[in-house]
Amino acid sequence: MPMHLNTRDAHFEAEFRALLGMKREEAEDVDQAVAAIIADVRSRGDAALVDLTARFDRLTLTSGTLAFSKAEIAAEIARVSPEDRAALELAADRIRAYHARQKPADESWTDATGATLGWRWTAVSAAGLYVPGGLASYPSSVLMNAIPARVAGVERLVIACPTPGGAVNPLVLLAAELAGVDAVYRIGGAQAIAALAYGTETISPVDKITGPGNAYVAAAKRRVFGRVGIDMIAGPSEVLVIAGAGQDPDWIALDLLSQAEHDESAQAILITPDEALAHAVAAAVAKRLESLERRAIAGASWANNGAIILVRDLDEAAALSNRIAPEHLEILTDDPEALGPMCIHAGAIFLGAFTPEAIGDYVGGPNHVLPTARSARFSSGLSVLDFMKRTTIARMTPDALAAIGPSAERLATSESLQAHGLSVRARLDRLNRQG
Amino acid sequence: MPMHLNTRDAHFEAEFRALLGMKREEAEDVDQAVAAIIADVRSRGDAALVDLTARFDRLTLTSGTLAFSKAEIAAEIARVSPEDRAALELAADRIRAYHARQKPADESWTDATGATLGWRWTAVSAAGLYVPGGLASYPSSVLMNAIPARVAGVERLVIACPTPGGAVNPLVLLAAELAGVDAVYRIGGAQAIAALAYGTETISPVDKITGPGNAYVAAAKRRVFGRVGIDMIAGPSEVLVIAGAGQDPDWIALDLLSQAEHDESAQAILITPDEALAHAVAAAVAKRLESLERRAIAGASWANNGAIILVRDLDEAAALSNRIAPEHLEILTDDPEALGPMCIHAGAIFLGAFTPEAIGDYVGGPNHVLPTARSARFSSGLSVLDFMKRTTIARMTPDALAAIGPSAERLATSESLQAHGLSVRARLDRLNRQG
Numbered sequence: 001m002p003m004h005l006n007t008r009d010a011h012f013e014a015e016f017r018a019l020l021g022m023k024r025e026e027a028e029d030v031d032q033a034v035a036a037i038i039a040d041v042r043s044r045g046d047a048a049l050v051d052l053t054a055r056f057d058r059l060t061l062t063s064g065t066l067a068f069s070k071a072e073i074a075a076e077i078a079r080v081s082p083e084d085r086a087a088l089e090l091a092a093d094r095i096r097a098y099h100a101r102q103k104p105a106d107e108s109w110t111d112a113t114g115a116t117l118g119w120r121w122t123a124v125s126a127a128g129l130y131v132p133g134g135l136a137s138y139p140s141s142v143l144m145n146a147i148p149a150r151v152a153g154v155e156r157l158v159i160a161c162p163t164p165g166g167a168v169n170p171l172v173l174l175a176a177e178l179a180g181v182d183a184v185y186r187i188g189g190a191q192a193i194a195a196l197a198y199g200t201e202t203i204s205p206v207d208k209i210t211g212p213g214n215a216y217v218a219a220a221k222r223r224v225f226g227r228v229g230i231d232m233i234a235g236p237s238e239v240l241v242i243a244g245a246g247q248d249p250d251w252i253a254l255d256l257l258s259q260a261e262h263d264e265s266a267q268a269i270l271i272t273p274d275e276a277l278a279h280a281v282a283a284a285v286a287k288r289l290e291s292l293e294r295r296a297i298a299g300a301s302w303a304n305n306g307a308i309i310l311v312r313d314l315d316e317a318a319a320l321s322n323r324i325a326p327e328h329l330e331i332l333t334d335d336p337e338a339l340g341p342m343c344i345h346a347g348a349i350f351l352g353a354f355t356p357e358a359i360g361d362y363v364g365g366p367n368h369v370l371p372t373a374r375s376a377r378f379s380s381g382l383s384v385l386d387f388m389k390r391t392t393i394a395r396m397t398p399d400a401l402a403a404i405g406p407s408a409e410r411l412a413t414s415e416s417l418q419a420h421g422l423s424v425r426a427r428l429d430r431l432n433r434q435g
Numbered sequence: 436m437p438m439h440l441n442t443r444d445a446h447f448e449a450e451f452r453a454l455l456g457m458k459r460e461e462a463e464d465v466d467q468a469v470a471a472i473i474a475d476v477r478s479r480g481d482a483a484l485v486d487l488t489a490r491f492d493r494l495t496l497t498s499g500t501l502a503f504s505k506a507e508i509a510a511e512i513a514r515v516s517p518e519d520r521a522a523l524e525l526a527a528d529r530i531r532a533y534h535a536r537q538k539p540a541d542e543s544w545t546d547a548t549g550a551t552l553g554w555r556w557t558a559v560s561a562a563g564l565y566v567p568g569g570l571a572s573y574p575s576s577v578l579m580n581a582i583p584a585r586v587a588g589v590e591r592l593v594i595a596c597p598t599p600g601g602a603v604n605p606l607v608l609l610a611a612e613l614a615g616v617d618a619v620y621r622i623g624g625a626q627a628i629a630a631l632a633y634g635t636e637t638i639s640p641v642d643k644i645t646g647p648g649n650a651y652v653a654a655a656k657r658r659v660f661g662r663v664g665i666d667m668i669a670g671p672s673e674v675l676v677i678a679g680a681g682q683d684p685d686w687i688a689l690d691l692l693s694q695a696e697h698d699e700s701a702q703a704i705l706i707t708p709d710e711a712l713a714h715a716v717a718a719a720v721a722k723r724l725e726s727l728e729r730r731a732i733a734g735a736s737w738a739n740n741g742a743i744i745l746v747r748d749l750d751e752a753a754a755l756s757n758r759i760a761p762e763h764l765e766i767l768t769d770d771p772e773a774l775g776p777m778c779i780h781a782g783a784i785f786l787g788a789f790t791p792e793a794i795g796d797y798v799g800g801p802n803h804v805l806p807t808a809r810s811a812r813f814s815s816g817l818s819v820l821d822f823m824k825r826t827t828i829a830r831m832t833p834d835a836l837a838a839i840g841p842s843a844e845r846l847a848t849s850e851s852l853q854a855h856g857l858s859v860r861a862r863l864d865r866l867n868r869q870g
Contacts, residue, residue, distance in 0.1 A: 083845060084845060084846075084849055086842070087841075087842035087843075087845040087846050087849075088846065090839065090842045091842060091843075091846060094546075094839070097546070098552060101542060101544075107536060109536075111529075111532070111800075115799070115800075116786075117533060117799070117800050117801065119801070120776075122779045122780070124812065124813050125779075125780075125812065138850050139846070139849070139850070140846055140850065171849055207812040207813045208813045226668070226808065226810065228813060229810070229812075229813030229814055233661070248861075250861060251858065251861055251862060254854055254857050254858035254861055255858050257854040257857075257858075258852070258854045258855045258858045260854070261852060261853065261854045261855070262852070288854070288857075292853060292854060293851070293853045294851075294852075294853065294854070298854065336830070337830075340828065341555075343826075344557045344560075344826075345557070345560075345824075345826075346826050347826065347827070348826065348827045348828070348829070349826055349827070349828045349829070350829055350830075351551075351828065351829065351830035352830050352831070353862070354831045354832060354833050354835070354836045354862055355829055355830055355831040355836075356858040356859055356862065357858070358843055358847055358852075358855035358856070358858045358859050359829065359831060359836070359839070359840065359843050359859065360827075360829055361843070361847070361855060362842065362843040362846045362847065362855075363839045363840075363842050363843045363846070364550070364552070364829045364831075364839075365546075365550075365552050365829065366552065366554070366827035366828075366829055367827065370827075371824075373661065375661065375664070376824065376826070377559065377560065377642040377664075377824075378559050378642045378643045378663060378664030378824060379664055379824055380824040380825040380826075381825070381827055383825065385820075389780075389806075389811065389812075389813060389814055389815040390815040390816070390818065391778075391779075391780075391781050391782065391783065391784055391811070391815075392782070392783040392784070392795075392801035392802065392805075392816055393775065393783075393784045393786065393801075394783070394784070394785055394786065394790055394794065394795055394799045394800070394801055395771070395772075395785075395786035395787050395790055396787070396789045396790040396794060396799075397789060398789055400789070401789045401790075401794070404525065404529070404794070404798045404799075405794065405798075406522075407521070407522035407525045407526060407797065407798050408522075408526075408793055408794050408796070408797040408798045410518060410519060410522040411519075411522050411523065411526060411574070411575055411797045411798070412793055412796070412797065414519055414522075414574070414606055415573050415574070415575065416728070416729075417693070417696060417697070417729075417793075417796075418696065418727060418728045418729065419689055419692040419693045419695070419696045419723070419727055419729070419733065420693045420696070420793035420796060420797075421793070422689050422692075422723075423686065423689035423690050423692075423693050423791040423792070423793045424791055424793050424794065426683075426685060426686055426689055427686060427788070427789055427791065
């Protein structure tokens with residue numbers, strides 16, 4: 001049974017806080033094992049990758065076969081059906097079009113003192129994308145990570161994807177090709193992250209690593225952070241549906257279950273002012289669960305982490321949504337554009353009954369890598385900006401330095417940083433002598 | 436003696452790699468102590484803050500005196516000289532003007548299918564700024580952290596600053612006032628970070644914590660990351676000066692020493708194609724060091740971490756600069772605008788002989804919180820964006836869903852996510868029945 005809350009209840013606040021504080025995931029303590037794996041890859045390079053891949057993925061590689069060859073990729077891709085290819089191409093095109101609009105602009109201006117100021121955006125030179133193996137090997141995630149990197153202008157873009165027993169998802173390789181990935185290495189786990197961060201004889205190091213992974217991958221990303229940039233460590237996925245009267249309970253049930261079927265620790269929450277709808281959705285979820293392929297997972301997620309919250313009105317729904325700061329927020333009301341702007345903490349918002357969250361997972365255009373675990377309060381989904389960085393630029397003229405230099409000198413003195421002050425003073429003295 | 440390298444030498448590459456790999460800072464292992472402090476603040480709140488502040492800062496506080504009162508702040512600020520105030524105001528105005536241009540734009544558009552797509556930027560609701568006590572209590576850093584937060588639209592902005600023995604820098608309080616900070620708490624160390632992240636009876640939790648600190652502060656920020664957002668953990672500061680023939684060796688020496696005087700682990704590097712200039716700078720550094728107040732620190736930094744690299748030409752200088760990815764890059768050449776665009780990895784660039792790096796520390800306008808330790812390859816200096824987050828927005832019309840929904844359904848099926856597919860299919864079926 002999911003939690004049932006009602007804002008009119010006296011104990012609502014305590015229950016809502018319990019929901020917010022719910023710990024849905026136990027962190028596995030794999031840090032020592034990961035540290036050893038990283039040290040091994042740093043010291044033995046390719047040889048360590050070959051050994052670790054034999055042990056963990058039951059696959060015998062050599063330096064020469066760490067990467068898929070062009071022929072291997074072509075052969076795998078040839079197995080993809082035309083329908084799957086068309087769907088993936090449509091997704092890639094839409095994701096590319098959306099992210100192309102995110103490219104930031106350089107700026108440069110001259111202020112009243114004559115100083116030229118501004119900034120310049122440049123791409124990270126090389127990026128590595130981790131793609132999990134097995135069941136969680138999602139071609140859509142390849143597109144969502146690789147396309148923003150390419151749009152940013154990353155020169156070298158590689159994938160690490162474990163292939164347990166040699167098995168690979170042909171759609172992953174097709175997605176890599178559609179996104180313009182330069183190489184796909186059949187390595188996984190902490191050893192793959194170490195190879196991407198530090199490099200080996202065969203694999204050049206990258207500057208940024210993104211992409212989801214298991215506890216070993218997450219721990220390895222934390223460890224190499226600083227040496228390279230990483231994306232956020234994603235937690236279990238979440239959806240919040242705000243629904244008004246008159247919405248279809250079956251559609252809402254399916255949207256909740258789309259989240260729940262990912263993972264037992266996923267969380268699906270419905271907030272509605274309509275008690276009848278709340279009951280209808282609960283019934284529809286139970287009904288749909290009966291025939292769902294992943295009913296064990298989805299059922300456990302819904303029972304343990306799900307919630308239905310009855311509110312007085314939609315304003316209250318928006319206020320609660322801001323406290324939850326959901327990864328995905330669906331607004332199914334008569335006028336979703338009116339409520340949307342009141343929801344200020346959310347990774348992605350889906351407006352109206354014809355925008356199920358699953359659209360955003362695949363073909364909507366926006367990124368599906370989004371902040372989880374209430375981190376939408378302070379962070380954003382993956383974007384082109386994650387593969388770029390900004391260099392600030394300043395140029396003083398003699399006049400500009402004469403105008404603002406004395407203040408810099410004064411502040412340097414107040415901070416007891418004498419050389420800072422002298423570096424300005426030496427120039428001002430020259431200008432004064434010339435003046 | 437700083438390292439002397441020459442790209443014409445056979446062993447240059449090995450020496451340059453040694454320079455790049457130089458470990459300038461030993462990480463203190465304070466993680467266990469920090470974990471205990473955080474747990475104490477989480478369980479005992481204000482009482483823990485009072486006890487820890489008595490122990491570490493020799494200062495007796497109560498819940499009521501954790502924050503400076505308005506009267507205390509006014510009394511401290513009254514001690515600031517008019518000249519210092521004017522300098523700080525000029526700095527604040529220039530930093531505000533620069534950062535105001537960083538505010539990102541929301542976007543919304545309708546694509547060919549009729550889908551409305553876009554994104555919306557919103558501010559983090561509450562931010563906490565850590566300001567070190569004692570010698571490293573820099574008013575300029577208060578401005579550099581607090582002003583971007585205010586420009587972003589952060590509603591509640593507070594400072595934590597330890598006041599050992601009760602001592603506070605009046606300029607820090609003035610900077611806080613000029614930047615529009617809402618409260619200043621006289622707490623420091625890991626306990627301050629814990630209070631900002633988790634809250635106590637007196638201190639409401641924030642969503643984002645920025646600002647420099649010692650090993651305890653850095654370890655605490657790492658630990659609360661995820662619960663709140665943090666800025667990057669800054670390493671020792673660095674400057675790279677690229678200088679062409681004809682530049683003033685004394686100015687360059689002072690710029691190198693501005694960096695070196697921060698910290699023994701700071702790094703100052705000169706790259707020049709002009710051997711005579713290289714010698715003249717080395718001599719000028721030695722001469723300036725004789726009379727510098729912080730000559731012990733600056734001398735150790737220059738001797739242990741400094742370097743002079745002789746190159747064939749300025750193109751080679753830019754290429755090496757990109758491998759170093761310096762926090763600060765000064766380009767002192769006849770045509771710095773020509774070389775600037777070739778330098779693609781740098782936190783901040785200072786163009787021309789009249790733009791000493793110290794200008795950027797105080798009054799230039801750009802932020803002085805910048806990526807260290809080669810992380811300019813993948814990250815940027817502090818900006819307004821660090822206090823904002825982006826929510827992506829999508830709205831499908833029935834026509835849009837009919838156009839792209841089948842591809843989403845197909846991809847969901849290929850990823851074995853049945854409910855995802857059904858959530859789209861249920862809507863498409865309705866449309867087909869209606870159509």
